[in-house]
Amino acid sequence: MKTTKIYEGSHQWIMFGRDEGKPSNIVDTNQYVVRTANRCLLLDPGGAELFAPMMAAVLHHAPVDQITDLFASHQDPDVISSLGLWDQALTNAKLHAPAVWEGFLRHYSCESIEYVPIPDNGGTIKLESVELQIIPAHYLHSSGNFHVYDPQAKILMSGDVGAAIEAPDTPVFVDNFAAHVEKMRYWHQRWMPSNQAKRVWIERVRNLDIDILAPQHGRMFKGDDVKRFLDWFDALQVGIAV
Amino acid sequence: MTNQTKSQFIAVASITSELSAVMVVAKEISLAAANAKAIAFRAGDKAKGFQPITDFINELAKETIELVTNINIYALVLYRLTVDEFQKTTAYNKFELAAKMAGDAVYAKSMQGPVDHARLSMQDCQRQFKRDVSQLLGQLEAVMHHARAARVIAANSRIEASQAGEYLQSLQAVAESVDKAAHTIHDNVQRCRIALSIYRNS
Numbered sequence: 162m163k164t165t166k167i168y169e170g171s172h173q174w175i176m177f178g179r180d181e182g183k184p185s186n187i188v189d190t191n192q193y194v195v196r197t198a199n200r201c202l203l204l205d206p207g208g209a210e211l212f213a214p215m216m217a218a219v220l221h222h223a224p225v226d227q228i229t230d231l232f233a234s235h236q237d238p239d240v241i242s243s244l245g246l247w248d249q250a251l252t253n254a255k256l257h258a259p260a261v262w263e264g265f266l267r268h269y270s271c272e273s274i275e276y277v278p279i280p281d282n283g284g285t286i287k288l289e290s291v292e293l294q295i296i297p298a299h300y301l302h303s304s305g306n307f308h309v310y311d312p313q314a315k316i317l318m319s320g321d322v323g324a325a326i327e328a329p330d331t332p333v334f335v336d337n338f339a340a341h342v343e344k345m346r347y348w349h350q351r352w353m354p355s356n357q358a359k360r361v362w363i364e365r366v367r368n369l370d371i372d373i374l375a376p377q378h379g380r381m382f383k384g385d386d387v388k389r390f391l392d393w394f395d396a397l398q399v400g401i402a403v
Numbered sequence: 404m405t406n407q408t409k410s411q412f413i414a415v416a417s418i419t420s421e422l423s424a425v426m427v428v429a430k431e432i433s434l435a436a437a438n439a440k441a442i443a444f445r446a447g448d449k450a451k452g453f454q455p456i457t458d459f460i461n462e463l464a465k466e467t468i469e470l471v472t473n474i475n476i477y478a479l480v481l482y483r484l485t486v487d488e489f490q491k492t493t494a495y496n497k498f499e500l501a502a503k504m505a506g507d508a509v510y511a512k513s514m515q516g517p518v519d520h521a522r523l524s525m526q527d528c529q530r531q532f533k534r535d536v537s538q539l540l541g542q543l544e545a546v547m548h549h550a551r552a553a554r555v556i557a558a559n560s561r562i563e564a565s566q567a568g569e570y571l572q573s574l575q576a577v578a579e580s581v582d583k584a585a586h587t588i589h590d591n592v593q594r595c596r597i598a599l600s601i602y603r604n605s
């Protein structure tokens with residue numbers, strides 16, 4: 162698992178991805194970790210296949226008993242089918258996930274982990290002195306969907322928005338936006354169902370001060386590429402399958 | 404999934420299917436008993452010896468149905484245990500793998516707790532499964548006992564039927580169907596026992 166520190170301040174953001182051991186027939190994912198002095202939050206911790214490499218990677222940064230929080234942007238298996246395993250490994254943890262998905266996500270088994278349902282209008286996750294904002298992103302692509310914004314690190318973890326399917330071992334940041342567009346177009350047109358939802362989200366996100374836009378697949382956007390992405394997404398027609 | 408887990412799932416599933424066949428047959432016996440009672444009633448004195456036998460057959464069928472109903476509940480518990488054990492075993496293997504992959508990571512040792520805990524709960528499940536299998540085998544033995552008793556009764560019925568004059572054929576048919584049903588139950592339950600016996604508490 163490739164590890165990239167993307168923010169270092171009073172706390173840290175670490176990105177995990179490009180797992181070499183991943184079977185080639187499952188989609189590659191990016192996992193993010195927010196690390197404070199004594200706690201650790203896993204954002205979209207990944208599929209069951211990824212549990213062992215992900216856990217091993219986290220152990221370079223935090224002991225198991227300090228993994229206190231998980232966040233699932235939505236219900237997809239690539240996001241959180243590892244839940245049943247985390248549930249058996251962690252003794253004192255919470256899962257922050259959309260309220261509308263609670264009865265569904267519990268199919269993965271969530272007994273020792275406390276399910277903290279996120280209401281439709283979002284909320285916050287407090288990790289010691291760090292306060293993260295939970296930003297609604299419904300219908301992008303899931304009917305109950307959230308992103309996480311860190312105003313201090315200026316990072317927006319954007320789930321499947323901004324995602325791209327790429328070859329293994331691709332760099333973690335977009336370096337040529339114009340070339341990257343082609344890798345994102347079909348993904349967004351096909352997976353994102355609603356132009357209206359997209360418009361509402363863009364309006365909301367334009368008000369945030371973002372240095373890094375961090376999607377769950379593909380590459381992260383940095384600096385001016387964040388605005389480029391929002392403009393490009395704004396102009397894109399989505400929901401093309403019907 | 405390991406072969407061991409797979410065959411455990413299959414063994415537990417096969418109990419349920421064998422037992423539902425036993426249930427059908429037990430109901431057939433109960434029907435045969437009702438039939439026999441009617442015939443014996445019509446035959447009057449000629450089938451005097453047959454009447455208590457029909458009650459006995461009926462009783463036996465009812466008890467078998469009751470037993471099988473209980474065993475089915477047990478089988479469901481066994482199924483849940485098997486699922487549980489599968490999950491715990493998966494977790495244990497993944498935890499061990501994670502610990503191995505972590506290598507010399509700063510916090511690699513912190514994985515030892517979850518690994519130990521997962522191993523213990525996996526072993527707990529295995530022990531519980533073995534205990535429940537032993538108990539289930541005991542109940543299956545009781546059904547076998549009933550099936551054997553039914554065959555003895557069927558043999559007696561045949562003798563009684565031979566003295567029933569014009570009712571001989573119909574009463575013999577009853578004895579025949581009880582015997583066949585008891586045979587089927589015996590075979591089905593025997594298959595259950597064989598499937599389970601490798602998991603019994605030694």
Ligand SMILES: [Fe+2]
Nearest residue numbers: 235237302321
């Ligand atoms: Fe998704």
Ligand SMILES: [Fe+2]
Nearest residue numbers: 237239321377
């Ligand atoms: Fe995804």
